[in-house]
Amino acid sequence: MTPALGDDWAVGPDGLRQRRAARVIVLDDADRVLLVRGHDADQPERSWWFTVGGGIDAGESEVDAALRELREEAGLVLAPDDLVGPVLTRDAFFHFFAETCRQQEVFFLARVDGGHEPTDAGWTPEERDVLDEMRWLTVAELRAETREVFPTVLPDVVDALVRGWDGTVRHLGTQHDDEPSDPEELGTAAR
Known part of the structure; x- marks a missing residue:
């Protein structure tokens, strides 16, 4: 039987479902970032923003x-x-579908011309159940957002990338998305 999380999630040696994922920080020519907002089917009142991306398929x-x-x-x-990149990596632990999951994430940067209207035409039925919208957000809007944002240092990351990527892959290390992150992690990340 396929787990609620999807068949790309495998049970790891620690008993947690885990996968590798590729994510993209998409910036337009107005320095806005394209984000997806979703929720957990088991906690529909909880909603958060995150970058475009998902699991890496076999091969x-x-x-x-x-x-x-x-x-x-x-x-x-x-x-x-x-x-461009990868520009960032992290090992994320989070709760989803009533499970604690581990996702090893690699983030790339993409710059696109303004005017791209994101479409949900490629969303699977499972994604439609948990994804709510996509939106272009400025860093100021992202900082003012009352919903959770993952990774939590994303406004600082976007701020740094808007000024230009310096070629350094930032490693955020292990993050538990239910706990606040230290914004200084971005500056002290391994090079």
């Missing part, structure tokens, strides 16, 4: 997974050369 590269997720989740068709 798929991180870049190919990132491009596929952009196409499926936002209707954005890019080429491998359109991705």
Whole structure:
């Protein structure tokens, strides 16, 4: 039987469902970031923003997974050369579908012209059950957002990337998305 999380989640040695994921920080020419808002089917009152992305399929590269997720989740068709990085990595623990999950994430950067209207046409029925909307947000809007944002340091990350990527892959380490993060992690990350 396929778990509620999907068949790309495998039970790891620690007994938690886990997967590798590719995510994309998409910025437009007005320095807005494209985010998805979703909720947990088991906690519909809880809602949060996160970057476009998802699980890496067997035999798929991180870049190919990132491009596929952009196409499926936002209707954005890019080429491998359109991705920069990876610019960020983290090991995230979070609760979803009444389970504690572990996701090893690699983040890329993509710059696109303004005017891309994201579409949910590629969302699966399962995604439609837990994804609510996509929106372009400025850093100021992101900082003012009352809903959770993951990773929690995303406003600082976007701020830094707007000024230009310095070629350093930031490692946020292990983060528990139910606990607050230290914004200084971005500045002290391994290089």
